[in-house]
Amino acid sequence: MLAPPPIISVSNLSKTYGSGFKALKGINLDIKRGEIFALLGPNGAGKTTLISIICGIANLSEGRVTVGGHDINSDYRAARSLIGLVPQELHTDSFETVWATVSFSRGLFGKPKNPAHIEKVLKDLSLWDKKDSKIITLSGGMKRRVMIAKALSHEPQILFLDEPTAGVDVELRKGMWDVVRGLQASGVTIILTTHYIQEAEEMADRIGVINKGEIILVEDKAGLMQKLGKKQLTLHLQQKIDAIPPALAPYKLHLSDDGRLLTYDYDTKGERTGITSLLSDLRNAGIHISDLDTTQSSLEDIFVSLVRAP
Amino acid sequence: MNYRAIRAIYLFEMARTWRTLLQSIVSPVVSTSLYFVVFGAAIGSRITEVEGVSYGTFIVPGLVMLSVLTQSIANASFGIYFPKFVGTIYEILSAPVSYIEIVIGYVGAAATKSIILGLIIMATAALFVPLHIHHPLWMLTFLVLTAVTFSLFGFIIGIWADGFEKLQMIPMLIVTPLTFLGGSFYSVNMLPSGWRTVTLLNPVVYLISGFRWSFYEIADVSVGLSLGMTLGFLAICMVLVWWIFRTGYRLKN
Numbered sequence A: 001m002l003a004p005p006p007i008i009s010v011s012n013l014s015k016t017y018g019s020g021f022k023a024l025k026g027i028n029l030d031i032k033r034g035e036i037f038a039l040l041g042p043n044g045a046g047k048t049t050l051i052s053i054i055c056g057i058a059n060l061s062e063g064r065v066t067v068g069g070h071d072i073n074s075d076y077r078a079a080r081s082l083i084g085l086v087p088q089e090l091h092t093d094s095f096e097t098v099w100a101t102v103s104f105s106r107g108l109f110g111k112p113k114n115p116a117h118i119e120k121v122l123k124d125l126s127l128w129d130k131k132d133s134k135i136i137t138l139s140g141g142m143k144r145r146v147m148i149a150k151a152l153s154h155e156p157q158i159l160f161l162d163e164p165t166a167g168v169d170v171e172l173r174k175g176m177w178d179v180v181r182g183l184q185a186s187g188v189t190i191i192l193t194t195h196y197i198q199e200a201e202e203m204a205d206r207i208g209v210i211n212k213g214e215i216i217l218v219e220d221k222a223g224l225m226q227k228l229g230k231k232q233l234t235l236h237l238q239q240k241i242d243a244i245p246p247a248l249a250p251y252k253l254h255l256s257d258d259g260r261l262l263t264y265d266y267d268t269k270g271e272r273t274g275i276t277s278l279l280s281d282l283r284n285a286g287i288h289i290s291d292l293d294t295t296q297s298s299l300e301d302i303f304v305s306l307v308r309a310p
Numbered sequence B: 001m002n003y004r005a006i007r008a009i010y011l012f013e014m015a016r017t018w019r020t021l022l023q024s025i026v027s028p029v030v031s032t033s034l035y036f037v038v039f040g041a042a043i044g045s046r047i048t049e050v051e052g053v054s055y056g057t058f059i060v061p062g063l064v065m066l067s068v069l070t071q072s073i074a075n076a077s078f079g080i081y082f083p084k085f086v087g088t089i090y091e092i093l094s095a096p097v098s099y100i101e102i103v104i105g106y107v108g109a110a111a112t113k114s115i116i117l118g119l120i121i122m123a124t125a126a127l128f129v130p131l132h133i134h135h136p137l138w139m140l141t142f143l144v145l146t147a148v149t150f151s152l153f154g155f156i157i158g159i160w161a162d163g164f165e166k167l168q169m170i171p172m173l174i175v176t177p178l179t180f181l182g183g184s185f186y187s188v189n190m191l192p193s194g195w196r197t198v199t200l201l202n203p204v205v206y207l208i209s210g211f212r213w214s215f216y217e218i219a220d221v222s223v224g225l226s227l228g229m230t231l232g233f234l235a236i237c238m239v240l241v242w243w244i245f246r247t248g249y250r251l252k253n
């Protein structure tokens, strides 16, 4: 069976700013319909630039992007109609009311009036009691939600959230994730950017890592978690040994050069770790242990090693 | 055409006008009244008549044009500059709207506002001096054309400007002087012939002359020429706007 076509397809996308700075270098990325995709990368990696191009805020220099099969340049109307964007910065019309600004967005996207939908969006985002307030009177977290409401006002199939939790408190973050999950359940594809690993881990189905304008990894979260699930047990030996006894071969141990450290890789998510039997087999082989410790490779480590790679 | 988007932008801009009613309508009316007091009463008592009409009556079309020009530019330039300045332009750029729709929304609202303003100023003027409009349809034509042209011009300035100084600069340094020297307060025929030739290089002369003709059938230049120049200027602004959007100039990185 053929895989369903991606809802967003980015091919060979490059972006050079007017200053001559190359912010994106040959990006290839497909977003699957209905998934939550996290774009993870340090500040300045090019996350906002990539989103800006897909949404029509910046021009691309090279390459091609399609949204729902529509080219973002030649068929921009169809492409943009599908997208709701919540940009990184809080840009709001201070003197408008919440209701007016959200209704404006719906009109701008060419949708007929639908007060019931706007009401639902505002209620979902706990903004209903603020609907007649001027935006200038709202807190930062509420302004962020107003921007989400604007993006959802026209019932987009795709929602971009650029660093949605920057400066947002824990309570609100939780509420926001509930909304995002609800949207996914209703079939909306969500792309969010973040430089917090936990956030990507918590929310996403797939994670893409971007650094210096290049995508260096795209993987299912489950796959990434498996890498993450690997732990290492280090055994400090009382006496140095020259070689690993044949009886211990099945454990695939690694002996350090000085013959005093044995390391054992195991999977915390596996049925059994094998540690208990390893320890008893070691004793049977006459190897005594003075100390032991375990280390875990975190997504953070994976990430750091990825972005440090030349 | 995304008519709903045009409507949304237009109504958004008009709502901004009502919010700033004092600044947008009342202050031009007050300053126009002051012109009448100062020019009409003080100078008018010395210059009794220009080409057969009283001085106070003579300056009305010029005064209206003065306000329509400056307000069209101010409204339209601010209307597009402000979203750029506060960042809300992101939404317009990411919406499924064409450039033509954006222009119609913003320029339409700015022009509407200055047309209303022009009519209010005429009504105010009618309180001070007897006013007679010979060719109301032509009057409206010139009013609308001028409002649209200069709103487009303002829109261009708003996109070009990257700071509030630049936003003020062109209106203050170029448009206001050209308007004052464009025959708002005198007939070009009153000038010595050397000056008259120089004055005819000023595009505003043609706007005011045509507009004044529609009131009193007196004109510095032929009506056809006035209309031609107005349309020519409109065409130039349209080409500029087209170029701006084709290149994404100062709107998109």
Ligand SMILES: Nc1ncnc2c1ncn2[C@@H]1O[C@H](COP(=O)(O)OP(=O)(O)O)[C@@H](O)[C@H]1O
Pocket: A017, A018, A019, A021, A023, A041, A042, A043, A044, A045, A046, A047, A048, A049, A050, B253
């Ligand atoms: N308008 C611009 N002109 C020149 N360089 C820019 C512009 N916008 C962003 N950049 C540069 O492009 C790079 C990527 O920026 P951005 O996409 O905002 O990164 P991120 O969102 O991942 O933090 C950064 O180095 C930034 O300085």
Ligand SMILES: [Mg+2]
Pocket: A047, A048, A049, A088, A162, A163
């Ligand atoms: Mg960013």
